[in-house]
Every structure is written in structure tokens, then in C-alpha cells.
Amino acid sequence: MQHPRSRRQEPAADQVIAQLREEVKTLRGQLVELSQAVAAAQAPLFGGPSTALVEANGALVLSALHAAEVAESAMGELQELTRSGQHDVLTGTPNRALMLDRMEHAIALARRRGTRVALLFVDLDGFKQINDTLGHAIGDAVLHRVARRLESVIRDSDTVSRHGGDEFLVLLAEVGHATDAALIADKMLLAVAEPAIDCLPALSASVGIAIYPEDGQEAADLIANADAAMYRVKGRGRGGFAFHVDLASQGPGPVPGP
Numbered sequence: 001m002q003h004p005r006s007r008r009q010e011p012a013a014d015q016v017i018a019q020l021r022e023e024v025k026t027l028r029g030q031l032v033e034l035s036q037a038v039a040a041a042q043a044p045l046f047g048g049p050s051t052a053l054v055e056a057n058g059a060l061v062l063s064a065l066h067a068a069e070v071a072e073s074a075m076g077e078l079q080e081l082t083r084s085g086q087h088d089v090l091t092g093t094p095n096r097a098l099m100l101d102r103m104e105h106a107i108a109l110a111r112r113r114g115t116r117v118a119l120l121f122v123d124l125d126g127f128k129q130i131n132d133t134l135g136h137a138i139g140d141a142v143l144h145r146v147a148r149r150l151e152s153v154i155r156d157s158d159t160v161s162r163h164g165g166d167e168f169l170v171l172l173a174e175v176g177h178a179t180d181a182a183l184i185a186d187k188m189l190l191a192v193a194e195p196a197i198d199c200l201p202a203l204s205a206s207v208g209i210a211i212y213p214e215d216g217q218e219a220a221d222l223i224a225n226a227d228a229a230m231y232r233v234k235g236r237g238r239g240g241f242a243f244h245v246d247l248a249s250q251g252p253g254p255v256p257g258p
Helices: 014-041 051-084 096-113 127-134 136-151 178-193 219-235
Strands: 116-124 159-164 167-175 205-212 240-243
Touching: 096 116, 096 159, 096 167, 096 219, 116 136, 116 178, 116 219, 127 136, 136 159, 136 167, 136 178, 167 178, 178 205, 178 240, 205 219, 219 240
Parallel strands: 205 240
Antiparallel strands: 116 167, 116 205, 159 167
């Protein structure tokens, strides 16, 4: 847990991406010009192409192939930078910017459909002790393993994101009732409790839950309210979950069976 919060800066690749986009644009323009030159070189002259034109045609084709290879390589690098720029380097989960985008999309969809969105704020208990006693390499391995375990209990439409330090956000894109989020929180607590590394004791986590629309209309509101609920769990002894608003006030809805 980080308190007070320290906001980790995501790797900035905007300038590199912009430069690559410009290079790809230039290469595409060159390919168009080369293609036009090739077409002109292949045109018959006095009934047939001259030797010089045939040689020029071959040179232009080679140049066009080289430009195509360079453009393809640049596009691949651009796609990789764009992908990595949207994900946390340590865990591979979506970074804050991508998570906020997914939250806003989920909220907009829920608003149209009249459904709910749940946000779970997951904070590992006692994680600082792992870093302090066993080192950051072990701590990083634990965070990576925890991310995979959180992902193992959600649907493909849901998202796990490392929020920073030992904190994770879990977006449940569409839920019928708040109790659906409680079931997922229970599964997550069990998954986290399994030994993360052979030499470590079992972990525990504190989870706060905020529900759209009851606990906020915007992504930032849901994050703040889920964070506050998580701190209530910390205050009463860690290792559990709590809603921002009491479950009984979340409105009518079906309660899933065990």
C-alpha cells in the first residue's frame, strides 16, 4: 500500500511514436511515387521497351521493395510501442490511461442499457515487508503473479489494471447487482491467499468496491470511493472487502446463489 499516494509516471513514448508515424507517412508517399515510375518505365516505347528502360524498371522495383520492407518494419515497431505504451511494464496489465478509457466506455454502455458497473480497488496487505526483507526482485515477481491470479477469476470483458505500487483496479464491465461484485471479490481473496512464491507465506488483500451509478457517475468518482472503502477494510483488520455504500442500500436485484 502506498500512503500518501505516489503517482508513478508511465513510460512516455509519444515523441517516438509521432516520429515513426511521420516516417511511415513519408515512406508511403515514396512508394506511391515509385509505383508510378515503375508503371511509366513499363510503358512501350516505339513498339517495345528499350534496354535502358528495362534496367530502370528493375532498379525501381528493387527500390520499391526496399521501401516497402522499411515501411513494414517501422509499422511493426510503431504497433509495439503503442501496445507497450498502454500497458504496465511490470505486470503487462493496462496502464492508468487505458484503464480510464475502458472505465469510461463501460460506464457509457451501462448508462445506455440501465445496468451497473463495479470497480474493485485491491491493495495487498503487508507488501512493503516483502520488498524490505526479500528485495524488490521478489516483490516484482509477487506482483506479476498476483496480476495473473486476479485475471483468472474475471470474464474476458472485465479488466485488471495495476494502479501503482501494490494496488490493482478491477473493472467489472457489466453486473446485474452489487452482490455479483461481492462474489468476484471473494474469489479474488482466495486466489491472492495462495502462496505467491514457494518461500513466502500466504498473502492477503483488502478490497474496496464502488458501484455505478450508486457510488459515482464518473470513473474518477468510482476510483476514489472504492479506495475509501478499501481503507475501511484496512481499519478493521485487513483481509476482506467492503462496499463504499452498505450493500442493503444498493437497490433491489437478484442475489446469486453460492
